[in-house]
Structures are given as C-alpha cells and as structure tokens.
Amino acid sequence: xxxxxxxxxxxDNPAVRRLSDWPAEPLRDLADEFxxxxxxxxxxxxxxxxxxLRSAFPEADxxxxxxxxTTRPVLETLANRGVGAECAAAGEVQRSLAAGFPPxxxxxxxxxxxxxxxxxxxxxxxxxxxxxxxxxxxxxxxVAERGFDGRLCVRINPGVGAGHHAxxxxxxxxxxxxxxxxxxTVARRAADRGFELxxxxxxxxxxxxxxxxxxxxxxxxRMGALAADVEDRLDFVAVGGGxxxxxxxxxxxxxxxxxxxATREAYAEGWRGGANDTAPPQLAIEPGxxxxxxxxxxxxxxxxxxPTPETTVVGVDAGMTTxxxxxxxxSYHAIRGLEPDTPRRELVPCDVSGxxxxxxxxxxxxxxLPDPARGDLLAVGNAGAYGYEMSSNYNxxxxxxxxxxxxxxxxxxxxxxxxxxxxxxxxxxxxS
Ligand SMILES: *Cc1c(COP(=O)(O)O)cnc(C)c1O
Numbered sequence: 001x002x003x004x005x006x007x008x009x010x011x012d013n014p015a016v017r018r019l020s021d022w023p024a025e026p027l028r029d030l031a032d033e034f035x036x037x038x039x040x041x042x043x044x045x046x047x048x049x050x051x052x053l054r055s056a057f058p059e060a061d062x063x064x065x066x067x068x069x070t071t072r073p074v075l076e077t078l079a080n081r082g083v084g085a086e087c088a089a090a091g092e093v094q095r096s097l098a099a100g101f102p103p104x105x106x107x108x109x110x111x112x113x114x115x116x117x118x119x120x121x122x123x124x125x126x127x128x129x130x131x132x133x134x135x136x137x138x139x140x141x142x143v144a145e146r147g148f149d150g151r152l153c154v155r156i157n158p159g160v161g162a163g164h165h166a167x168x169x170x171x172x173x174x175x176x177x178x179x180x181x182x183x184x185t186v187a188r189r190a191a192d193r194g195f196e197l198x199x200x201x202x203x204x205x206x207x208x209x210x211x212x213x214x215x216x217x218x219x220x221x222r223m224g225a226l227a228a229d230v231e232d233r234l235d236f237v238a239v240g241g242g243x244x245x246x247x248x249x250x251x252x253x254x255x256x257x258x259x260x261x262a263t264r265e266a267y268a269e270g271w272r273g274g275a276n277d278t279a280p281p282q283l284a285i286e287p288g289x290x291x292x293x294x295x296x297x298x299x300x301x302x303x304x305x306x307p308t309p310e311t312t313v314v315g316v317d318a319g320m321t322t323x324x325x326x327x328x329x330x331s332y333h334a335i336r337g338l339e340p341d342t343p344r345r346e347l348v349p350c351d352v353s354g355x356x357x358x359x360x361x362x363x364x365x366x367x368x369l370p371d372p373a374r375g376d377l378l379a380v381g382n383a384g385a386y387g388y389e390m391s392s393n394y395n396x397x398x399x400x401x402x403x404x405x406x407x408x409x410x411x412x413x414x415x416x417x418x419x420x421x422x423x424x425x426x427x428x429x430x431x432s
Pocket of ligand 1: 088282289290
C-alpha cells in the first residue's frame with residue numbers, strides 16, 4: 001500500500017498482511033495523536049482472519065486462545081462472531097466473560113493452576129456453563145474439592161511437539177497434560193466421579209508451518225484414536241492452536257486449506273482406527289496468534305543514532321519491555337521506516353535497539369533501513385500477538401499505549417502508563 005492511501009478495506013482478505021501492506025500515512029497520524037511506543041490493532045484484519053479460519057474449517061468449533069491478545073475490543077470482536085474463548089488463567093476468564101463471551105463458550109485450561117485461580121473459576125455463578133480442562137489427576141481432585149460439577153475436558157500430552165523454538169513447544173513437555181497412555185484411564189475416572197466429560201484436548205505449541213505437517217497430523221491422529229478409545233460420548237476433540245504466521249517478509253503464508261485437509265484426514269484416520277462406524281466428536285481448534293498477529297503493528301520513534309565500526313545502532317523508544325519476543329525467543333519481526341521521504345534515502349545496515357539495559361534488548365539485528373535520523377518513526381510488524389500481552393515494567397519502564405482501529409477510525413484501548421503508575425503498588429502499600 002503506497003503512502004497517501006487509507007486503511008486496507010475489509011473486502012481485501014489476503015492470506016497474510018505484511019508490514020509493507022500497512023499504509024504509512026495513517027500510522028504516522030496515529031503516532032502523532034497517541035505518541036510512541038504505540039501498539040495499533042486493526043480490528044477489521046482480526047475479522048478477516050476469523051473469516052479465513054471459518055472457511056477453512058467450516059465443520060470445526062472455533063475458539064480464540066485469548067492469551068495472544070486480551071485487549072477488550074479484540075475479545076469483543078471475536079465474542080460477537082460466536083468464537084469461543086480458550087483461557088489459561090483466572091484473569092483471562094474474567095476478561096472473557098466481561099467482554100461478552102457467554103459462559104458456555106469459555107474454556108479454562110488449567111496448567112498447574114494456583115489455588116486462587118481455581119477458587120475464582122469454581123466460585124463463579126456461571127462456572128456450570130464453562131468448560132474446565134484439567135491436565136492432571138491432581139487438578140481433577142482439587143476441582144472436585146471445590147465442588148465443581150460442570151463440564152470437564154481432559155488435556156492430553158500427545159507426545160509430539162510442534163514449535164519453532166523449544167520454549168513454545170508444549171506437545172512433548174511433561175508439564176502439559178496427562179501422558180497419552182494414561183489418558184483413557186483418567187478420562188474414564190473423571191466420568192466415573194460424576195463429572196460431565198465433554199471433551200479431550202491437546203495443544204502442541206506454536207509453529208505449524210506449511211512445509212511439514214507431519215507432527216500436526218500425528219497429534220490429530222492420536223487424538224482421534226484416543227476419542228475412539230474413551231467409551232463416553234464426547235462433544236468435541238480440541239487439537240490446539242499453533243497456526244503459524246510468516247514473520248519474515250519472504251516466508252510464505254500458511255496454507256490454511258492444506259492444514260485443514262490434513263487435520264480432517266488425520267482425525268478420521270485416528271477415529272476409524274478405533275473401528276468406529278459412527279461420526280466422531282466435533283473437531284475443535286483454538287488458534288491465538290493467527291487471529292491477531294498480522295492485525296497489529298508496534299510504532300516506535302528513533303531517539304539515538306550511533307554509527308559504530310560494526311553497524312549503525314538505531315536506538316528506539318520501544319524495547320524488550322514493549323515487545324519481548326525477539327529477546328525471549330530470538331524471534332524475527334520485520335521493521336520498516338515510515339517517513340514520507342523513506343524511498344529516497346539510502347539503505348544502511350542497522351541494529352534496532354531498545355532503551356533497556358540488557359544485551360538482549362534488540363528488536364532487530366542486521367536490518368537494512370533507510371538512513372535513520374533522530375525522530376524517525378518505525379513500524380515493527382506482526383506485533384498483534386504476544387506483544388502488548390507480554391509487555392512488562394522492567395527497568396521501571398511504563399507500558400505503551402494501545403489503539404484499536406475499526407473502519408479506519410482509531411480509539412484508545414489502553415492508555416500509556418505513567419511513572420506514577422509504575423510505582424503505584426508500592427505507594428499504595430505505604431499508604432495502607
Ligand atoms: C497458547 C495456546 C494456544 C494458542 O497458541 P497459538 O500459537 O497462539 O495459536 C492454544 N491452546 C492452548 C492451550 C494454548 O495454551
């Protein structure tokens with residue numbers, strides 16, 4: 001999209017929105033109005049991503065793993081579209097209910113849940129409508145102690161992992177879920193204890209990519225086979241999220257239809273392997289990243305330009321406290337200059353570095369950027385997922401502001417934190 005054009009229209013629905021597809025002028029306007037660092041989220045792109053997921057998986061139950069981005073307008077947008085909420089903590093359940101997800105569309109998947117989380121969830125008036133997913137017999141006991149008698153789902157450790165990085169692969173990590181070969185027993189025991197067992201669940205981590213779907217197929221096949229092995233009639237079998245998005249400019253977009261076809265085939269294969277001639281439980285998917293990653297950019301301003309023998313260090317006002325993925329996972333995020341004269345500037349090799357006193361605080365190394373100057377506005381791509389959500393106050397740094405844009409109209413979603421916000425809890429402790 002060239003300068004001067006408006007927001008991409010919602011009738012455009014390409015498989016991916018690249019950083020280069022965002023219009024520069026409206027992003028500059030947002031930075032002028034709201035300051036930087038600033039997360040900008042395009043809700044129309046969230047809707048478009050939802051539409052593509054729905055058309056690739058028309059038969060599946062679709063949920064959103066809310067931990068990717070819990071800002072209110074994102075949750076409202078998806079709740080309004082009948083998408084379910086997959087929650088990993090009590091706070092996510094609270095936000096999802098507040099944003100309008102009906103209780104029966106909310107699943108809480110407890111991973112080593114703190115007592116406070118279970119107290120909250122089991123104490124909700126509408127807990128009966130929700131689905132609680134447990135990944136250990138021990139959790140099942142704790143839930144029973146709290147009188148929960150609602151719908152239950154058992155999380156399985158499928159023993160196969162997807163993932164572009166060991167830290168985001170959960171499929172073979174013993175922390176997550178009941179071991180595969182004990183799963184049928186645990187599921188039966190849950191049913192025997194009077195829980196309404198409605199589903200089985202597995203999530204292998206993030207990074208399903210088009211070139212190799214073999215791990216994903218194997219996970220889905222195993223889940224189909226397990227469903228056939230559990231005597232109870234289940235409502236659904238959830239096979240997780242992890243649908244990849246291209247972070248590098250030249251990575252191909254995920255072929256959703258191919259993923260859907262592989263999922264469908266593997267599921268039927270696993271189910272029929274159990275010699276079943278009935279229809280299997282409904283398939284359920286729960287992407288997080290895919291809904292929101294390319295619907296968001298991070299805007300940041302250059303504050304320091306330092307030529308060094310190795311490279312030009314471009315110091316910006318966003319860093320690992322704003323977007324931690326590069327520091328935490330070594331993730332790549334595209335970075336682009338947004339100044340109107342960008343096309344006329346010479347390209348210079350740069351490291352784009354944040355203001356935090358940590359070596360890891362680099363948003364991008366060895367980038368080629370239009371000759372940077374202090375005050376330039378830069379955009380960081382694919383920042384809609386696990387961006388604001390993972391931001392922190394390390395270095396006593398206030399967290400950034402967030403704006404949501406719908407039909408080209410911006411509105412503030414989260415105000416920028418102030419220095420007073422950063423010390424608020426200590427101040428309150430002193431006053432109390
Ligand atoms: C994080 C998570 C997801 C979503 O992962 P993405 O890579 O964002 O799609 C799905 N299910 C569970 C249980 C998760 O914890």
